[in-house]
Amino acid sequence: MRLMEGSEAMAEAAIAAGCRFFAGYPMTPFTELHEHFARRLPESGGVCINAESELEAVGMSWGALATGARAATGSTGQGLSLMQESFSEITLAELPLVIFNMARGQQDYFQSTRGGGHGDYRQIVLAPMDIGEAVEHTQLAFHLADTWRTPVLIYGDYLLAHVQEAVDVTPIEFPPVPPKDWALDGSLTGTGRSRIVSPLGFDKHGRPSEGIENHLRAIVAKQERITAEEVRVETGYLEDAETVIVAFGPPGKFVRYVVAALRAEGEKIGYVRPITLWPFPYDAVAAASEGADRVGVFEICAGQMIDDVRLGVLGRAPVAFIGGISTDGSGFGVGPLLDVEPIRARILALHRGEPLPPLPHNERHF
Amino acid sequence: MRLMEGSEAMAEAAIAAGCRFFAGYPMTPFTELHEHFARRLPESGGVCINAESELEAVGMSWGALATGARAATGSTGQGLSLMQESFSEITLAELPLVIFNMARGQQDYFQSTRGGGHGDYRQIVLAPMDIGEAVEHTQLAFHLADTWRTPVLIYGDYLLAHVQEAVDVTPIEFPPVPPKDWALDGSLTGTGRSRIVSPLGFDKHGRPSEGIENHLRAIVAKQERITAEEVRVETGYLEDAETVIVAFGPPGKFVRYVVAALRAEGEKIGYVRPITLWPFPYDAVAAASEGADRVGVFEICAGQMIDDVRLGVLGRAPVAFIGGISTDGSGFGVGPLLDVEPIRARILALHRGEPLPPLPHNERHF
Amino acid sequence: MSEQELLLTGIGGQGVQLCAQVLARGAVIEGKHVMLFGVYGGAMRGMNTDATLVVGDGPLLSPPLLSHTGSAIGMHDKFWRPLAPKLRDGALVLLNDDTFDTPVDPNRYRVLRVPATERASELGHALGGSMVMAGAYAAASGIVGIDALLAGMRESVPSYRTQHIEANERMLRDGFEWATSQGVPA
Amino acid sequence: MSEQELLLTGIGGQGVQLCAQVLARGAVIEGKHVMLFGVYGGAMRGMNTDATLVVGDGPLLSPPLLSHTGSAIGMHDKFWRPLAPKLRDGALVLLNDDTFDTPVDPNRYRVLRVPATERASELGHALGGSMVMAGAYAAASGIVGIDALLAGMRESVPSYRTQHIEANERMLRDGFEWATSQGVPA
Amino acid sequence: MSGTVTIDVDVCKGCELCISACPPRVLSMSQPVNRLGYRYPELAPGCTGCAACQLICPDFVFEVFRAPRAKSGAEAARAGSRSDSGAWPERPGPQGQERE
Amino acid sequence: MSGTVTIDVDVCKGCELCISACPPRVLSMSQPVNRLGYRYPELAPGCTGCAACQLICPDFVFEVFRAPRAKSGAEAARAGSRSDSGAWPERPGPQGQERE
Amino acid sequence: MTQPTDVQLRQVGHKLPELLLTQEHHMCPGCGEPLALRGYLEAISELGLTSRTIAVAGIGCYTSFSMTMDIDLVQALHGRAPSVATGVKRMRPDSIVFTIQGDGDMVNEGLQEVLHTAARGENITCILLNNGVFGETGGHMTSTTVLGQRTKSSLDGRDAAYHGYPILIGDLIAQLQGAVYVARGSVHNAGAVARTKRMFKRAFEIQDQGGGFTFVEVLTMCPTGWFVPTLDGPEYMTETLGSVHIMGELKVDGVVRSTEELHAENVRKSAEVEQALAHGGIVEHQE
Amino acid sequence: MTQPTDVQLRQVGHKLPELLLTQEHHMCPGCGEPLALRGYLEAISELGLTSRTIAVAGIGCYTSFSMTMDIDLVQALHGRAPSVATGVKRMRPDSIVFTIQGDGDMVNEGLQEVLHTAARGENITCILLNNGVFGETGGHMTSTTVLGQRTKSSLDGRDAAYHGYPILIGDLIAQLQGAVYVARGSVHNAGAVARTKRMFKRAFEIQDQGGGFTFVEVLTMCPTGWFVPTLDGPEYMTETLGSVHIMGELKVDGVVRSTEELHAENVRKSAEVEQALAHGGIVEHQE
C-alpha cells in the first residue's frame, strides 16, 4: 500500500494493464495524470509524449494503437471537445483507445455518452467513484477496448485526480482478448496482403470492402451487443425504498454515504450508482423505480444523466433533479454542493416531499 | 422566383437577414453554401473568408460576432466536431452565432441537440425540411440568436444543399432584438468602462463579476426560458391517429408525403415533425401519443432522436424505430432508404403490426 | 397528380444536367413551381449522371427523390437498370435512339425514340444531343413552351460558355419541332 | 465512527500540505487506510491552503470532502471562518498559538493551543511550525506513533529538500513530546 | 538507341501528357475512343525507349522496351494482347541508362 | 541628475528585480515584511531618477521623480502617504530623457 | 499483359510500380498525383524497404490510393497524418514510416501537425503532394496557392490583397532545426519525375539510418482544380506554383541551401535531362 | 497616492500604465509578463490609439489581465486568438486590433492560427509573451523551450533527442510574405523593457497605416515555471531563451534581417542603455 493521488494510481494501473503509449497536453485536472505517465512510462519500456496540443495527442495515440500497442490519451473539457472528431472516427476505425476524461464536474455526461463528435458512434464510459475503483476501471478499460475494438472512456474529475489514498495496484487477470491480426508492422507490405486501418469502411483493393453503409451498420450492431453485455451498476438499499437516488462517480460516493447514514436513521431510501454510463443501466433503474414513489437524480451539473434515468424509469415514478451546478472559483467543479450536508438536505427534502433547499453558493475562489 | 439550390437560397436568406460575415472551410455538402457566401457577401458589403481550417473559421466568426455583426459559420460532420470546443464556449460568451450544419444524414442529432462540446450548454436547432423552410429558418436563426444571445444551428443535409427550387427570398420582419451594448468597437477603451466579451463569467475589474458558478447557472436558466418559449413543431392527421410517425428535416418531408398518401387511402396515421430539435417538442409528442397505439420514429441514422421521442411519450405508447443507416457510397447520407417506397413500406408494417421490411442496401457508389 | 415528375439518366459528358437545368429554368420562367435534384459521379467521364425534376402549378409536396416517375429521359442505357422500375404505367419515356439500346416496353409506357445525337451531329454539334432531347421533351410533355425553354437555356449557360448559346438554341428548336411533328406517343 | 477525520487550514507558506502528507504517510506505514485531499491557492503566498485527512482501520466510506470533522489543525485563522461550523461537538482542535487569534470554544471542543511557531523558532526553524504541529497532533490524536510519523516525513520530503530531514525530525519529536506532556485536552 | 512501347489503351484517360513528353515526338492521339470514351496515344516509328512517356503517364499505360543492339523488334511490336504498339524503329542508339 | 522614488510597499511581492536593476545600487531589501508577507525595497541616498526600477518592477511599485536642477527633494521624499521613499540625493546630474 | 518474347528486348522501368495492387484509379485525366505515387512506391521497393514500411495517408484525392497501395497503412483524418505517423514510429522504431498529404491536408487543416513533428525531429518522412488546391472538394484555394494562380475560389488568380500570400511550406520546414532533409520535387516532365524519385530515396535512406525528420514536397498538376486543359497542366504549373515554390533539395544534412543555389542547380539538371532524353533514356540504374 | 507638491520635481514615466484598471494582479513574484504589459499599454496610450483599440487575449497567466486592462477585449480560447482577431478586424477595419498570447497558447495549441494569419497578411498585431513554459498549468515545456532549459517536464533541461528542438516562432513568421514587421523584445532589464516598448509602437503604427501583419514577441521571465529564484530570472532567461531566440527587429518593412545584424545591434544597444542609465535615465520622450 502506498499513498498515491488518483492520477498516479490510474497511471500505475494503466501501465500494469500493459499500456505502453500515452500522449497528452496539460490542463487541470488532467495535468497530473500526464505527469505520472511521463515519469513512469519510459521506465516501463513505453513512450509518453508531451504532445503540442490535444489534437496532436489524440493523433499520436491513434498511430500507436494502429501498431497494436495499448495506448491512451486524455484531457479535460475543452481539450476533449477538440478531440471529438478523432474519437468518432477512431470508433469507426475500431481502435481500442482508452480515454481519460478528467472532467471539471459532471457537465460532460452528454459529450461522453452521446458522442460529442459526429455520427452514430458510442464509446464505453466507466465512472469510478474513488481511487480503488479507478485502479480497477483503468485496467478494465484496456481489456474492454481490446475485447470490443472500441474506445473506452474513463470519466474522472478533480477529486479523483487529486485525492490521495493508500492503494495497492494489483494487476487484474482478464480473459484473453482477440488477436490483433489487424495491427500494422509493415511486414505485409508488398505481399499482396497488406493491411489498412481506416475509419472509412474500405479494405485494400482485391478484398471485399463492406463499404460505408455496411460498415456503419456493423459498428452499430456491435454497439448493440455491447449494450447487452457490458452494463455495470451498483445498487444499495433498494428493497422497500420509497425514494431512489441515482448518482455516479465521486458524487455517487457521497450519495452512497449519505443514503447509508439515512438508512441507519430509518429512512426508506436506496440508491443506484451507474458504473458504466454507456451502456447505461436502464434495467436497473427501471427495476429500482418499480415500487418507488420517486426517483431523484444527483449530478454536479445542470442535469444530463437525468435523461437516461427518465428513459429507464419511463413514467413508472416521477423523476426529480436534486443536483445542480456547483464549482469553485476556477471552474474545476469542486463546489459547495459536493458535500455531505447539502446532499443530505436535498435527498431528505425530496424524500419528504418538501421543496429543495436552495443551491449553496461558492464563496471562495481557489 | 429564381431557381436556386438550397445552399444558394440559404446564403441569400442569411444576407437578407443582415448576415455580414461568414467563414468556412470546404467539405461536402457544406462547400456550396460557402461558395455562395464567398460570391455574394462582398457584393453586399460583407466579408467572407476562406478560412484555412474549421477551427480558424469558427474563431473568425467569434471575432466578428464580438463586434456586434451578424455572423455565421458552418461545416459538415468532421468539421463540426472540430468546432465543438468553440460552440460550447461561444454559448457561454453569449454570442449570437449562426451555424450551418450541412450534415451527412441525420447522424449528428445528438451532437447538435446535446452539445457535442463540454458543459451544460445547448444551442437552438432548427431543422428545415425543404428550401422554402430553410429560407425562413435562416432568417429566424439570426433573429433568435440575437434575441437570446445564443448560438442557433440550422440542421441541413445533402438534399437541402443541392436540391434546386424556384424560390423568392423575401426578408421577414421580426420584432426588434435587444441592443448590442456589449459589442466592441474600441470606443470605450481607456474610459474606465471598457467591455469584455468572454465565456468565463468575469467582467472587467471594478464591475461586479458573477463568477463562473453563477454564470453557468445563468446560462442554464436562460436555456430553460428558451425551452419554454421557442419550441416549434408541425403535426398532421393526429386526430384519431392509431400510429404516429415522428421525423424531422428533409426525411420529415418524405414522411409527411407518405402519411398524406396513406391517409388518403384511409389509414389512421398521423405525424409529428419537430422543427426545433432543441428545444424539442416534448409536449406535442406527448399529446400525439396520448391516444395512439404506437409511435414510430423515422431517422436516417441508427436512432438518436428516438431518445427525445421516448422522453416525450414517457411510456404512454410503445415507441419503435423505423429508420436506419442508409447512405450513398461516399457517405453523404443520401441512401436508398430515403425514398417514398421503403418509407411507406416501413410505416405500413409498423401500423399493421407486421415485421419491418429489411433495410434497403446501397448498391451504387456516386 | 398535378405535379409532373421527370427522371433523367445518362453518362457523364452527355449533358444530362444541362438538359435538366434548361427544362427547369424554362418552367420557372413560365411561373411554375419547380424542384430539381441532380446526382452525378463527379468529373469522371462515363460514370452515371441522373437528375430528377418535379414541376407543378402550386407548391410542391413531392420530395426531391422520386420513387416513381411519370416521365423519363434516357440519354444512355448504361445505368438504366435500377431506374426502370420507377416508371409509372403510362409514363412518357424519351430515349436517345443512338445510345439507348435496352428495350423499353412501348405497350406499358409512351415511348418516344429521339434521334437526338444524330440530329445534333447533323446540326454540327455531336455532343449536343441533350439539347435536342430537351426540346423534344418540352414539346412531348407540354411542361414548358419553346420561348421559355430558350430563355431557360440562356440562363443556364455559364458566362464562359456563351458562345454555345446560338447552337443550343438551334438544337432546342430542332428537338421541339421534331417532337411536335411526331405527336405525343400514346 | 471508526474513521477519524482531520481538517487542516492555514495560509500559503506555512507548510500545511506537508503537515498533512506527513501524518497521512505515517498512518499508511502503520497499515491504516488513509484518504487525503489538499486544496490550495497555488503559488500565492498568503492565500488559503486547506487539507482534509481521513484515517481508518478498514476501507473508508467517507467521501474526501468533509462536511464535519472530528478534529482540526488551525495554523492560521485567516480562512477559518467558513470551516468553523464543520467541527463536531467534542472535536480535537489544535491551534498554532502564534498565528491563530480567533477564539475557539474550549467547552465545546477539545482545544489545544500549540506554541508551534515559537518552538520551531527556538529549534532554529522559524518556518517549521507545521512539523511541530504534526508531532503534537499525532500524540494528541493517537492516529500514528512517532516512528511511523518520522518515516512518513522522510517519504514526504522531495529529493531536492533532503537537507531538511534532520530538522524536521527534531521538530516532529518536539511537538510529539510537548503534546504528550500536555495530555489530551478534555 | 532504339526501343518500343506497349500502350494499354483501355486505361488511358486521354490527358495527352505523353504526347509532348516524348522527345522524338513519335506519339500522337488516336481518332477512335477507348471504352472509357477517351482518345489515346498511338506510336509512330522512331521510339528510342527513353521511358519519358512511362514516367509522365498518370495512368500507367506504357510498358517500355529497349533493344541494346540494332535489331528488328517486330516480335515486340506484336507482343501484348491488348497493346497498341507502334512500329519498331530502325535507328540504333547509344546504350542508355536502364534498369532490370 | 538627481531624483527620487516612492515605493508602494504593500503591493511589492519581493522579487528583488529592482535591486540589481538600479544603476547606483541605492535600493536594498527591507527586513520587515509587508501585508502579503514579502520583504520590499528601501531607498538609500543616491537615486538618479533613471526609472530603471519602474520599468523592471512587475508589480508597479515605483513612482519616479527627477529634479531637473540641483535642489533639495525633501518634499518629494515625504510625499506619498503609503510610500517608503528614501532620502533625496545631493548630486545633480545631466538632464536625462524624460517625459510628462 | 505478357512480356515480349524476344530476349534481346530489355524492359525499361516498370509499367506499374510493384507496390500497387491495381492499375486502375479514379484520379482525373492529367492528374500529377499518380506520378508522385510512382516515385515513392518505386523508391521503397528499390531500396529494399518493402517488408517494413508503414504509410499514413491524409484526406484528399490521393486517399483512394490508400486502398490500392500494397502497403500496411493507417488512414488518418484530414490534417492529422504527421501525429498519427509519430505514434506509429514510436511504437515501431524499426519501420520506415511515411505520410502522404496534400497541400490542403498539410498546409491548411494540419499545418501545425507537420511543423511540430518536424521540430520534434521525429524520424519519419512526410510527403506533400502540392497542387495549390483542394482537389477533392472541387479546386478551392489553399495556403500554398501562389499569387495569380487560378482556383475555384480565385477564378481570376489569387490576389494578395484579398486572399493573402502563399506559404512556402518546404522553405518553412527547412528553417526548423529538427528537419534534416527537405526537398521539393515536381512532376511537370519526365526528368522532374525521375529527380523527385531520387529525393524520395534520399529521404527514406536518411530515415532508415535514424537521421531524423525528412520532408519531400512534390508539385503536382491538378488540371481539374485549375480549370485548364490537361495538356496545359505542366506548363501552367511551372509558370505558377513552380516559379514560387522552387524545386530542389532545400536542406541537406541539416544545412539550408539558398534560392540562388537551387536555381543554378535546376538550370543544370534540366540541361542534363534534355541531353539524356536526346540520347534516349533517363530511367536510372537501379540502386 | 498623491503627487509630490514641489513643482520642481518632474514625474518620470508612470507608476501604473493608464490603461490598467487596478494595480493588483495575481502574477507570481518576478514574473516578466506585467513588464511586457506595461510596454504595450503605454504604447497604445502614447500613440493616441486609446479610443479605438480592441484586444484579443489567449489563455495563460496573462489572461487575468483581460479583466484589468481598460481595453475593449475579446477573451479567446486557448490558441485561437489570431482567428478571433481576424474576425474583429474585418468588421472593424479602423480599429487597432491586437492579440496577447503566451508561447503555449501561440506556438503549441494554436501554431497554425498565427502562421495562417500572418501569411494572409491580416492587418493586426500579434503579441507573444514567450517564457518557454506553460506557466499557468505549472511550468511544462512548450514548443519554444530551448535546449537545456529547465521546465517541469524537463527538470534536467530540454534534451533534443528526447524532446525535440524549439521553434523560433519570430524567425518563422519573418519568413512569411504576409508579415511586414517582426520584432523580438525582452524584459530582462530596464533597457530591454524600454526597447520592447518601441517595438510595440512601431507595430501599432504600421497597423494604423494599414501596413499588414505585425508581430512582437517578448521574452519574459517565469521563475515559477523554471524553478529558479525570482532574482535569477533575468540572467537565467538571457542565458537560455535569450541566447537562442535572438532579440531584435527581425523583419522591417518586409525585409528579413540576418542574425549577425541583430547581434551587432544588440551589442550596440546594450552599450547605449548602460550609458544612458549611467547618465541617469532611459525612459523615452513621449512621442
Ligand SMILES: Cc1ncc(C[n+]2csc(CCOP(=O)(O)OP(=O)(O)O)c2C)c(N)n1
Ligand atoms: C476536417 C475535415 N474538413 C474538411 C474535409 C473535406 N475535405 C476532404 S479532402 C479535402 C481537400 C484535400 O485537399 P488536398 O489535401 O490538397 O488534396 P487534393 O484533393 O488536392 O489531392 C477537404 C477539404 C474533411 N474531410 N475533413
Ligand SMILES: Cc1ncc(C[n+]2csc(CCOP(=O)(O)OP(=O)(O)O)c2C)c(N)n1
Ligand atoms: C484547449 C485547452 N487546452 C489546455 C488548456 C489548459 N491551459 C490553460 S493555460 C495553458 C498554458 C498557457 O501557457 P502560455 O500560453 O505559454 O502562457 P503562460 O501561462 O506561460 O503565461 C494551458 C495548457 C486550455 N485552457 N485549453
Ligand code: SF4
Ligand atoms: S530611479 Fe533609478 S536610481 Fe532611482 S531607485 Fe530607481 S533605479 Fe535606482
Ligand code: SF4
Ligand atoms: S521589483 Fe517590484 S515587486 Fe520586485 S522587489 Fe522590487 S518593488 Fe518589489
Ligand code: SF4
Ligand atoms: S481533382 Fe486534381 S488532384 Fe484530384 S484527381 Fe483530379 S486532377 Fe488530381
Ligand code: SF4
Ligand atoms: S507562472 Fe510564470 S508566467 Fe505565470 S504568473 Fe507565475 S511567473 Fe508569471
